[in-house]
Amino acid sequence: MENLIITKAIVLRATLFQDSDKILTLFSLDFGKISAKLKGCTKQNAKLKFAGQPFCFAEFSLIKRGDNFVVATASEIESFFNLSQNFDTLSLAMAVLEIVDKIMPENEQSPQLFLKVLKTLSLLNNGVNPKLCLSKFLLDVFAYSGYALSFDKCKTCGTALNHNYFLNVETGAFVCDLCKTAECMKVEFPTFSLMRMLNDTDLNKLETLKAHNHTIDQILVLLNANFTGKFGHILKSLKNI
Ligand SMILES: [Zn+2]
Structure with missing residues (x-):
């Protein structure tokens, strides 16, 4: 898919948006600081709940729509739990x-x-x-x-x-x-x-x-x-x- 980008990134900030979405501020290896919408992440059993937390370090695939990014998938590398x-x-x-x-x-x-x-x-x-x-x-x-x-x-x-x-x-x-x-x-x-x-x-x-x-x-x-x-x-x- 031509509008799909993949990059490792750390979540700097996550702001609640509408009912169940979050706007993430990511610091990414390949594109620097970018914002991306994470849909439905506050719902119970949401698969990508972990990606809506500061400090989450993951490999993100992001879909570019106009000037905005939407998180397609994320796979956690480190949660820095301690x-x-x-x-x-x-x-x-x-x-x-x-x-x-x-x-x-x-x-x-x-x-x-x-x-x-x-x-x-x-x-x-x-x-x-x-x-x-x-x-x-x-x-x-x-x-x-x-x-x-x-x-x-x-x-x-x-x-x-x-x-x-x-x-x-x-x-x-x-x-x-x-x-x-x-x-x-x-x-x-x-x-x-x-x-x-x-x-x-x-x-x-x-x-x-x-x-x-x-x-x-x-x-x-x-x-x-x-x-x-x-x-x-x-x-x-x-x-x-
Ligand atoms: Zn002096």
């Missing part, structure tokens, strides 16, 4: 989906980000420190979007950073004591140091990083503020974390 077993882990995993939904325009393909999302969800699902996972994901998202944090020297005057560290959450730049402005948040040395290590660590090696919970908490607060500064969006998923 995510729903702990409130904090679930909130942090929801933040991953919310971030992708926010930063990706429709129909822009990014296999690189797609794989990062899958890997991050899989680490969260396997019980790796959830705040560390989300912090690493945020650092990678900044780099992906052209806003990589630079840890080497003061962004304003260029002197090497030591002793005092401040992050300007509007610009995502670290600056020294002399150059700090009202938008800057003070960063303690252990926090700065772990953030730099986290930035340089491959996602596949994340499990090997050891850190105090307090330090990871600090990092997430800073990166969350930096995300809002950069993208003008407050992450709802992190409201109660």
